[in-house]
Amino acid sequence: MSGLYARPEARVVVVDVLRHVDLEPGPGKGPWIRAGLTTAALAGASTAFTAASHGDLWYVFAAPIFMGIRGFLQAREQSPRGRRVAMRIEPWGFVLDPEGTEDVLPWPRISNLRHRTVLLSEQNTVDMFFVEVDGETHRAVCPVSAPLAVLPVAFPGYVAAAKRPVALDLEGAMSIEGTRATFAELLTRARRTLESPDGAAQLGMPAAGYRGVASRAAGHETAAILRGALTGHRRAVDEGPLAAMLAAMLGTRELLPEVLTLCMSPSPLVAAVGKAAALRLGAAPMQPGAVEEVLPFLPEDEVRAIERFAQGEDGG
Numbered sequence: 001m002s003g004l005y006a007r008p009e010a011r012v013v014v015v016d017v018l019r020h021v022d023l024e025p026g027p028g029k030g031p032w033i034r035a036g037l038t039t040a041a042l043a044g045a046s047t048a049f050t051a052a053s054h055g056d057l058w059y060v061f062a063a064p065i066f067m068g069i070r071g072f073l074q075a076r077e078q079s080p081r082g083r084r085v086a087m088r089i090e091p092w093g094f095v096l097d098p099e100g101t102e103d104v105l106p107w108p109r110i111s112n113l114r115h116r117t118v119l120l121s122e123q124n125t126v127d128m129f130f131v132e133v134d135g136e137t138h139r140a141v142c143p144v145s146a147p148l149a150v151l152p153v154a155f156p157g158y159v160a161a162a163k164r165p166v167a168l169d170l171e172g173a174m175s176i177e178g179t180r181a182t183f184a185e186l187l188t189r190a191r192r193t194l195e196s197p198d199g200a201a202q203l204g205m206p207a208a209g210y211r212g213v214a215s216r217a218a219g220h221e222t223a224a225i226l227r228g229a230l231t232g233h234r235r236a237v238d239e240g241p242l243a244a245m246l247a248a249m250l251g252t253r254e255l256l257p258e259v260l261t262l263c264m265s266p267s268p269l270v271a272a273v274g275k276a277a278a279l280r281l282g283a284a285p286m287q288p289g290a291v292e293e294v295l296p297f298l299p300e301d302e303v304r305a306i307e308r309f310a311q312g313e314d315g316g
Contacts, residue, residue: 008232011240012161013264014091015154017147019289022098023140025084026128087131087140089151092162092268092297094131096138104296105133107158107266108179115152117144158266166269167239169193170202170229170246175237181269183306190245191314203246223252230258241270244277249314256281263288268297276310 088098093110096103112132118141119125126141127148142148165175168189176185193199200206204221228234229243240262247255259281262274271294278288291307298306308315 008228008234011232011261012157012266013261014158014266015147016264017145018089018091018151019293021089021142021148023087023089023129023142025086026126026139026141083136083138085138085140087129087138089148090293090297091264091271092266092294095296096131102296105131106179106268106297107155107162109133110155110159113152113155115149117149161266162268164233164267165237166241167229167235167237168242169199170225170239170242172235172237172239178238178267178269181241183269183273183302183309186241186245186273187305187309187314190242190249193242193246194249222250223254226252226255227258230255230261238267238270240265241273244274245309248277248280248309251281253281256283259283260288268294272298272303272306276306279310280312 085096086098086100088095093104093106096105110131110133112130114130114132116128117125118128125144127144128139128141129151131138131140161178163178166178166181166186168174168176168185170193174189193202202225204219204225226243226247229239230247233239244259244262247259256278259274259278260283262270263278265271265274272291275288275291275293279285279291291310292303295303
């Protein structure tokens with residue numbers, strides 16, 4: 001069993017600005033070509049001046065050298081090493097080339113994430129992101145955004161949250177690695193919790209079988225137990241997804257605000273379950289957003305099963 005923390009950890013949520021942010025590939029060879037042409041032109045002009053002065057103006061060669069170095073440094077800043085590719089930032093990671101081959105990168109798959117602000121011209125400054133995965137660096141740009149600039153700082157927390165083991169009971173005795181957890185497993189465990197005497201005891205309810213428990217309104221004790229699992233991490237495992245499903249199956253509408261906090265989890269499964277539970281509890285569709293927003297971070301068949309749960313089906 002996973003032991004209780006002395007103080008619950010706050011649940012990690014992704015800032016809303018990260019919902020569907022499109023990035024362009026950014027500069028390619030252009031800055032390097034401009035730097036080379038400018039250096040060559042200045043060198044030619046300096047040669048002409050030096051020849052016309054019979055060598056007296058030899059020092060004008062300092063100008064093309066200085067400007068050339070400056071130009072190439074600027075080119076390196078504007079077009080650094082790395083594969084240029086369009087990207088999309090989602091609450092659950094990056095999608096490379098979203099309109100093409102589409103390479104989905106959940107947070108745990110990304111080994112490093114860097115950012116810097118780059119001046120492309122006097123009128124154009126962009127945020128440039130570098131995504132490192134499988135030993136390769138990919139880069140893209142978007143308009144300057146202060147909230148986006150903090151993404152590399154938040155990134156380690158997103159990775160940890162996405163990998164956090166998902167609890168399969170409300171006591172943390174059983175869990176599964178966050179990246180391997182499935183909705184079908186959670187649904188089975190939720191039904192078992194409602195059907196078994198031990199599960200009913202965890203909920204602070206007398207055992208009465210699934211139909212008996214699920215048909216009754218949850219009391220204050222049950223709501224308090226589920227709220228504790230939803231609002232933060234009491235253990236090293238995440239009890240939130242299971243608690244959200246149980247709240248939805250029991251119709252505990254008073255827990256809707258807590259369930260909604262799961263919808264912007266860095267874990268696509270936790271977020272999808274939160275969305276479905278919130279919709280099942282009667283949330284306005286715009287509050288949690290559509291379950292299918294998590295595509296392509298979850299398999300389509302799993303997303304459809306979660307959508308059916310949102311509509312009140314418990315058959316998986």
